[in-house]
């Protein structure tokens with residue numbers, strides 16, 4: 001009997017408590033809903049002298065928050081004396097797996113900010129892993145084969161895009177706000193642009209990269 005009486009009373013308390021909790025949480029829920037209405041940045045990159053427009057990276061320089069690196073390493077293969085892919089863009093803290101699919105020795109000589117990051121020899125069919133801990137452009141060279149080169153853009157956030165063969169790109173799910181957008185190419189001058197991403201809307205940013 002005591003149990004059922006107590007249960008009824010606590011049931012009413014629970015209902016009132018739930019209503020109070022729901023009301024207290026309402027502004028929070030609204031804030032959450034607001035921030036989830038993301039926008040899109042889109043546009044075209046023209047680049048005279050770029051062999052492959054897909055080797056251009058368009059990215060937001062800084063977005064509020066911390067961004068997780070992938071749980072599994074990202075692969076750079078060494079195939080027929082070339083790094084595949086030639087250009088990679090990752091979030092800071094990402095682990096890279098360097099695979100050697102050739103039947104000859106390669107070494108990955110990595111530099112960042114004009115200093116050596118690491119230099120590791122990789123025998124045929126073997127691999128090595130390294131974590132990229134700092135933002136910036138990492139250049140890769142093989143000391144044995146001067147024709148081998150690659151670039152890794154280590155970025156603060158994952159809001160980036162690679163243009164298609166016509167130069168069109170789109171970065172989706174961007175939180176509303178004002179950002180500095182940058183278009184990067186290994187040989188052309190990088191270009192930056194201020195963009196304002198509206199809530200739930202689109203902003204266009206076209207680039208023309210020059211030597």
Ligand SMILES: [Cu+2]
Pocket residue numbers: 081105106107142143144145148
């Ligand atoms: Cu090599």
